[in-house]
Amino acid sequence: QQQVKQSPQSLIVQKGGISIINCAYENTAFDYFPWYQQFPGKGPALLIAIRPDVSEKKEGRFTISFNKSAKQFSLHIMDSQPGDSATYFCAASRSGNNRKLIWGLGTSLAVNP
């Protein structure tokens, strides 16, 4: 079963708008929650990440909101730009020697000019 569930599958936003992508997880052993951005033909690139000891992290126009009790986290992209059009993946990993990432299925974001 999908350990990290991501929604929506696709999203269309107008330039200047707010893009919101949500993820939910089941495994309470997860302690690291990154968001990756992927452009066509490229590998995923880390956008922002959070650990469960904080409820929010902001870097520029990108914010992660984390709700530990609900086992949910979300990515907010403020003032969305056409250059933000990409596929976004949430992921999670647990503590231990192998920090393998467990991935959501991705959200295809299109920002209209």
Place this chain on the structure above:
Amino acid sequence: GAGVSQSPSNKVTEKGKDVELRCDPISGHTALYWYRQSLGQGLEFLIYFQGNSAPDKSGLPSDRFSAERTGGSVSTLTIQRTQQEDSAVYLCASSLDTVTRQYFGPGTRLTVT
């Protein structure tokens, strides 16, 4: 500095043939991961190398898949007797150690005809 590099960028092979995919991690990174990205399946973990420790092969989908990492640097993923369901993008990532961010290469797109 140089990022993670992968070769070839594209590989088309006939069903039943063997293929080798190469990953050059960032210099000094001790951890190396292979993931597979398939349409509709998202990204899935395949194998993990950390220093001189035994690799974690728990994500390999069948015994047709194997990987090695020579000298703690370059890694090769080998798929024997390729099947059409092996068609995917194979991504390699490296990290400085087990707790820091993973840097991804551009991937190798494998097409089995």
